[in-house]
Amino acid sequence: MHVKLNVNGHDLNCDLDPRTTLLDALREHLGLTGSKKGCDQGQCGACTVFVNGRRINSCLTLAVMHEGDAVVTIEGLGAPGMLHPMQAAFIEHDAFQCGYCTPGQICSAVALTDEAAAGVPSHVTADLCAPMALTATEIRERMSGNICRCAAYPNIVAAIREVAGGKA
Amino acid sequence: MKPFTYERVATPGEALAAMDRNPGARFIAGGTNLLDLMKLEIEAPAHLIDVNGIGLDSIEATAEGGLRIGALVRNTDLAAHPKVREEYGVLSRAIVAGASAQLRNKATTAGNLLQRTRCPYFYNTDMPCNKRRPGSGCAAISGISHNHAILGASGACIATNPSDMAVALRALDATVETLTPDGAKRSIPVADFHRLPGDTPELETALAPGALITSVTLPQPRGGVHIYRKVRDRASYAFANVAVALIATVEAGRVIVDRLAFGGLAHKPWRVEAAEEVFAAGGDAKTDPIADLVLAGATPTEHNAYKLPLVRRTLAATLGDARKGGMS
Numbered sequence: 001m002h003v004k005l006n007v008n009g010h011d012l013n014c015d016l017d018p019r020t021t022l023l024d025a026l027r028e029h030l031g032l033t034g035s036k037k038g039c040d041q042g043q044c045g046a047c048t049v050f051v052n053g054r055r056i057n058s059c060l061t062l063a064v065m066h067e068g069d070a071v072v073t074i075e076g077l078g079a080p081g082m083l084h085p086m087q088a089a090f091i092e093h094d095a096f097q098c099g100y101c102t103p104g105q106i107c108s109a110v111a112l113t114d115e116a117a118a119g120v121p122s123h124v125t126a127d128l129c130a131p132m133a134l135t136a137t138e139i140r141e142r143m144s145g146n147i148c149r150c151a152a153y154p155n156i157v158a159a160i161r162e163v164a165g166g167k168a
Numbered sequence: 169m170k171p172f173t174y175e176r177v178a179t180p181g182e183a184l185a186a187m188d189r190n191p192g193a194r195f196i197a198g199g200t201n202l203l204d205l206m207k208l209e210i211e212a213p214a215h216l217i218d219v220n221g222i223g224l225d226s227i228e229a230t231a232e233g234g235l236r237i238g239a240l241v242r243n244t245d246l247a248a249h250p251k252v253r254e255e256y257g258v259l260s261r262a263i264v265a266g267a268s269a270q271l272r273n274k275a276t277t278a279g280n281l282l283q284r285t286r287c288p289y290f291y292n293t294d295m296p297c298n299k300r301r302p303g304s305g306c307a308a309i310s311g312i313s314h315n316h317a318i319l320g321a322s323g324a325c326i327a328t329n330p331s332d333m334a335v336a337l338r339a340l341d342a343t344v345e346t347l348t349p350d351g352a353k354r355s356i357p358v359a360d361f362h363r364l365p366g367d368t369p370e371l372e373t374a375l376a377p378g379a380l381i382t383s384v385t386l387p388q389p390r391g392g393v394h395i396y397r398k399v400r401d402r403a404s405y406a407f408a409n410v411a412v413a414l415i416a417t418v419e420a421g422r423v424i425v426d427r428l429a430f431g432g433l434a435h436k437p438w439r440v441e442a443a444e445e446v447f448a449a450g451g452d453a454k455t456d457p458i459a460d461l462v463l464a465g466a467t468p469t470e471h472n473a474y475k476l477p478l479v480r481r482t483l484a485a486t487l488g489d490a491r492k493g494g495m496s
Contacts, residue, residue, distance in 0.1 A: 001174065007259065017171075018172060018173065018174040019169045019171065019172070037400045038402055040207070041204050041205060041207065042200055042268075042270070042271055044269065048270055049304075050279060053271050054244075055269065056270050056310075057200070057270045057274070058274050060199060060200045060203050060204060061199055061200075061203065061274065062196075062199065062203065062216075063173070063222065064218075064299045065199065079222060091192070105475055108210070108270070111269070112269065115244070115269065118248065119248050119250070119253075120244055120247065120248040120269075121247060121253065121262065121264055122264050122269075123261075123265050123404060125264070128253040128254075128257055129250075129253050129254055129262070139360055140404075141404055142269055144268055144403075144404035144405040145267075145268025145405060
């Protein structure tokens with residue numbers, strides 16, 4: 001089945017079995033191996049990408065469901081020599097060990113600042129109707145869909161706090 | 169995953185027509201639960217009808233002073249909607265207590281209502297399960313039943329409904345608006361939407377085969393303090409062991425329960441009207457008498473009897489939160 005995706009700013013055409021997940025389309029058909037397959041069931045977050053500006057698990061959606069959608073992967077956020085500030089902060093804070101979960105962690109980290117600014121509450125938000133400050137507690141909760149088996153969590157939080165500016 | 173054919177539709181009418189042409193097909197929206205089950209071949213539809221393009225993705229005021237939530241409104245957008253945050257706080261709280269941000273960005277209102285149990289024996293295709301293969305037996309009853317039902321269960325199934333959102337909708341007396349296969353509108357109170365397992369645990373909802381959920385309607389806001397307290401095996405991103413949805417008013421330090429519903433205890437959201445009625449009649453009750461009403465008829469297993477004291481303690485903590493007028 002034919003599907004046209006806009007990936008990292010480029011229109012790309014694929015012919016795919018309808019069973020192909022967005023993650024497999026990115027990795028196996030488009031050669032974008034930055035997004036990782038961890039659990040393949042939406043539990044680990046290693047496959048996190050942006051679709052039309054929002055973070056989702058690319059393993060739990062079919063590529064054919066994204067005709068015309070704008071997909072941004074870790075490769076589209078930044079590249080060597082022109083890193084996204086969040087990528088630079090992860091390096092600065094040593095926010096990974098093996099690195100397998102890192103692309104998903106960084107995509108989620110970039111997304112959560114937008115979500116908080118848009119008024120999306122989290123489980124730990126004290127006041128649903130007040131502006132949401134990105135405290136360490138908020139960051140940890142909003143990152144709970146991204147598992148790091150190396151447990152680099154303290155440094156991940158530090159990297160995000162530097163970029164998100166939440167010093168509370 | 170079993171092979172399937174796929175089509176996109178542009179209107180609710182097209183969705184129903186596509187279903188009529190393809191009996192046994194499935195509508196797909198967020199897909200976060202359906203695709204998970206298809207990978208395991210627990211669900212194996214021969215045809216998928218993608219309804220993401222049919223509209224039904226807005227939240228509007230109703231003439232009655234409530235809200236109409238389109239079936240395709242994403243969980244994130246529902247939790248973040250200013251009216252919902254201000255006037256239906258228990259719903260915002262319940263939604264963000266469930267899943268992860270990535271899943272909530274994709275999952276829809278209707279899909280959340282239709283999600284299947286996370287009973288590990290339902291997920292394990294090597295094991296018997298009356299819900300997955302009617303008549304095969306229930307492996308959970310004699311198995312590890314740590315997070316199974318203690319209320320409303322049957323000899324055929326002790327699975328729980330995993331939704332947090334549905335517990336809040338039950339407390340709020342929401343109505344599920346549907347289109348039947350012949351295109352007629354049918355409203356189903358959320359109280360009647362989810363079924364107890366009985367002898368037919370494979371029948372989980374009152375939705376007619378081939379019917380389409382179009383929206384969920386909330387009545388006028390009830391005011392009061394809104395709390396959703398969820399206890400789970402870890403601090404985030406896990407299903408409830410016990411969850412409490414409470415709407416209450418507080419007068420001179422006394423908590424007057426208006427609405428009380430529980431998650432994690434049964435095959436459906438567990439509203440406890442008997443407790444609400446005590447307060448509606450002008451009476452008062454402390455935690456333990458209320459908990460006695462919640463737990464009436466409970467049938468715990470060896471592994472989940474811990475939920476009996478946990479219900480009491482979670483209820484006590486929730487009433488304490490209400491007394492302080494705050495969230496949990």
